[in-house]
Amino acid sequence: MKAVFKHEVSSYFTGLTGYVFGAFLLLFTGIYCMVYNISGGLTNYEYVPASLPFIFIIIIPILTMRVISEEKKQKTDQLLYSLPLSMTQVVIAKYMALMVVFLVPVAIMCIYPLILTAFGHVYLPVVFGTMLAFYLMGGALIAIGMFVSSLTDNQAVAAGINFVIMLVIYFITDLSEYAATTAVGSLLALIIVAILFSVLVGFMTKSVFSGFTVGVVLEAAIVAFFTIRRSSFEGLFPSIMNKLSIFERFYTFVQGVFDITGIVYFLSIIGVCLFLTVQSLEKRRWS
Amino acid sequence: MIVEVKNLTKRYGSHTAVSDLSFGIEKGKIYGFLGPNGAGKSTTMNIMTGCLAATKGDVIIGGYDIFEQPLEAKKLIGYLPEMPPLYMDRTPLEYLKFVAEAKGIKKEDINKEIDKVMEETMIKDVSDRIIKNLSKGYRQRVGIAQAILGDPEVIILDEPTVGLDPRQIIEIRDLIKKLGKNHTVILSSHILSEVQAVCDTILIISKGKMVACDTPDNLEKLFAGGITVKITAEASEKDVKNICKEIKNIKLTVKENGKYSEAVIESKDKDENKLCRDIFFAFAKNNKAIIEMTKSAASLEDIFLELTESETEEEKNADKESEEGDDE
Numbered sequence: 001m002k003a004v005f006k007h008e009v010s011s012y013f014t015g016l017t018g019y020v021f022g023a024f025l026l027l028f029t030g031i032y033c034m035v036y037n038i039s040g041g042l043t044n045y046e047y048v049p050a051s052l053p054f055i056f057i058i059i060i061p062i063l064t065m066r067v068i069s070e071e072k073k074q075k076t077d078q079l080l081y082s083l084p085l086s087m088t089q090v091v092i093a094k095y096m097a098l099m100v101v102f103l104v105p106v107a108i109m110c111i112y113p114l115i116l117t118a119f120g121h122v123y124l125p126v127v128f129g130t131m132l133a134f135y136l137m138g139g140a141l142i143a144i145g146m147f148v149s150s151l152t153d154n155q156a157v158a159a160g161i162n163f164v165i166m167l168v169i170y171f172i173t174d175l176s177e178y179a180a181t182t183a184v185g186s187l188l189a190l191i192i193v194a195i196l197f198s199v200l201v202g203f204m205t206k207s208v209f210s211g212f213t214v215g216v217v218l219e220a221a222i223v224a225f226f227t228i229r230r231s232s233f234e235g236l237f238p239s240i241m242n243k244l245s246i247f248e249r250f251y252t253f254v255q256g257v258f259d260i261t262g263i264v265y266f267l268s269i270i271g272v273c274l275f276l277t278v279q280s281l282e283k284r285r286w287s
Numbered sequence: 288m289i290v291e292v293k294n295l296t297k298r299y300g301s302h303t304a305v306s307d308l309s310f311g312i313e314k315g316k317i318y319g320f321l322g323p324n325g326a327g328k329s330t331t332m333n334i335m336t337g338c339l340a341a342t343k344g345d346v347i348i349g350g351y352d353i354f355e356q357p358l359e360a361k362k363l364i365g366y367l368p369e370m371p372p373l374y375m376d377r378t379p380l381e382y383l384k385f386v387a388e389a390k391g392i393k394k395e396d397i398n399k400e401i402d403k404v405m406e407e408t409m410i411k412d413v414s415d416r417i418i419k420n421l422s423k424g425y426r427q428r429v430g431i432a433q434a435i436l437g438d439p440e441v442i443i444l445d446e447p448t449v450g451l452d453p454r455q456i457i458e459i460r461d462l463i464k465k466l467g468k469n470h471t472v473i474l475s476s477h478i479l480s481e482v483q484a485v486c487d488t489i490l491i492i493s494k495g496k497m498v499a500c501d502t503p504d505n506l507e508k509l510f511a512g513g514i515t516v517k518i519t520a521e522a523s524e525k526d527v528k529n530i531c532k533e534i535k536n537i538k539l540t541v542k543e544n545g546k547y548s549e550a551v552i553e554s555k556d557k558d559e560n561k562l563c564r565d566i567f568f569a570f571a572k573n574n575k576a577i578i579e580m581t582k583s584a585a586s587l588e589d590i591f592l593e594l595t596e597s598e599t600e601e602e603k604n605a606d607k608e609s610e611e612g613d614d615e
Contacts, residue, residue, distance in 0.1 A: 002388065003385055003388030003389040004389060006385075006388070007374075007385045010381075011374070011376065011377075014376065015376060074372070074373070074374070074375065075368065075370045075372050076372040076373065076374060077372075078333075078338050078366075078368040078370075078372045079368075079372035079386070079433070081336070081337055081338040082336045082337060082338055082361060082364065082366040082368075083361065083386070083389045083390060084357075084358045084359075084361040084362045084389075084390065084391060085358075085389060086357070086358065285337075285338065285339055285340045286340045
């Protein structure tokens with residue numbers, strides 16, 4: 001496991017990926033720090049990471065696109081399968097390496113507020129709470145990106161799918177508010193989501209039957225709830241999306257609330273995505 | 288038995304790549320998997336090394352089941368897949384270091400071990416060039432180095448000499464022979480002479496089934512059913528046919544080629560010298576000259592073709608039957 005971890009970390013820093021990722025993040029940190037703290041004269045450094053989430057749409061696909069897809073393409077996954085390593089070890093080692101690559105710019109970002117304290121009162125608990133949430137949120141997005149990368153052996157496809165997923169995660173709360181505030185609107189939105197989900201299940205398991213079953217069960221449950229308690233569907237879809245939105249969770253920290261449920265939420269996303277990645281790799285042996 | 292394969296079956300959807308394959312591998316010998324393309328050699332090797340799950344059956348390596356106790360079993364195996372699994376942006380030295388660490392070789396032994404395998408596979412001169420820039424032969428050798436790193440008991444090589452030049456092929460064969468002294472080596476190939484030259488035991492696989500398993504000599508003896516004499520004579524096709532009527536118990540095929548005729552005479556008779564004498568005097572009596580005469584016993588090549596071809600036909604019939612069965 002240590003071997004894979006070391007190998008991965010060194011591959012990010014012998015190539016350009018690690019540097020491009022870090023440089024991009026730090027460039028925008030610098031710009032926002034300039035605008036808010038130096039030109040604007042605010043002492044709230046937490047506004048800087050709060051302005052950065054949109055960058056994830058671009059840098060997460062760049063960072064995670066090759067992590068597993070490249071192994072498949074170069075057939076080096078056969079080496080990993082034949083070495084005395086379990087897939088869980090491989091996936092965790094790879095994830096840890098990604099988190100180290102992400103930690104480097106985040107650690108540098110943590111120096112800025114310390115410098116700012118020399119010029120004014122910076123409320124550090126909120127700043128570092130926000131930075132921790134920022135790191136974990138990035139971790140959750142990286143875990144999602146890694147799972148997507150394990151689904152294909154083409155980096156470009158992985159990057160494309162990742163880009164779309166990041167866009168959806170970023171804009172979903174805004175979009176859902178426009179689309180579906182009425183009860184019927186929520187119902188339609190949920191039905192569409194359920195259909196998409198069952199298509200995804202059918203595609204992943206390569207079994208029309210299981211996809212169809214999941215779809216029917218979900219639709220039946222949604223319609224049943226709708227007929228029983230129509231009133232609770234009022235504004236339901238936007239509020240679900242709001243609860244599920246990774247970025248919304250993060251903004252709570254910026255407002256100075258250290259939200260334990262938010263931390264648990266990020267960690268659970270990481271856990272689920274790593275589990276799915278392991279399954280996706282194990283499944284390949286059965287195909 | 289260091290490796291035992293029991294009733295191994297692998298299906299891809301409706302296509303059966305390996306069907307009910309069973310064999311045992313004894314310690315300290317070199318085994319050769321022989322079979323045409325698509326016979327299931329690579330699939331079998333992938334399953335034996337844990338890269339692929341079997342639909343049915345067991346693989347036991349040194350007492351450990353590869354599916355139940357994969358980590359223990361994999362420690363005993365070094366594997367070179369069909370395409371060497373190399374990280375293109377690394378140097379052979381970095382790559383071998385990674386593999387050595389992942390194989391759990393002790394820290395103080397790593398450099399010594401890497402040195403040893405680089406020596407054996409003759410990649411020392413390229414040890415700090417990026418793998419991407421190496422030729423196919425060197426890449427193949429880095430792949431072999433990776434497989435034999437850490438002295439695994441069982442070394443499995445899938446077509447180890449593909450892409451090498453003739454001199455390298457000889458070197459790698461020598462290396463395999465040397466490895467065979469202390470290790471169990473299983474290699475696959477579709478090149479007969481290679482398997483014949485290196486292996487103690489040959490397993491011929493066709494359409495996912497084992498059709499023969501024996502030493503090269505025994506296989507030849509077993510299948511040496513008759514003898515064949517090829518002649519070129521200064522006579523027309525009709526003449527040759529008439530002359531050969533005088534010789535008993537033979538099968539004749541003739542082709543006229545200008546002034547000469549080429550004939551293949553096969554006989555079930557075991558005494559090849561007697562057949563040659565008969566042919567010679569028959570032609571001499573009729574005043575026709577034999578320009579060239581060669582005798583050949585059934586070679587391993589013929590056995591291979593015979594075995595894999597007959598199997599193909601049987602398989603076709605079986606497929607037809609099973610398809611009919613599926614329709615019901």
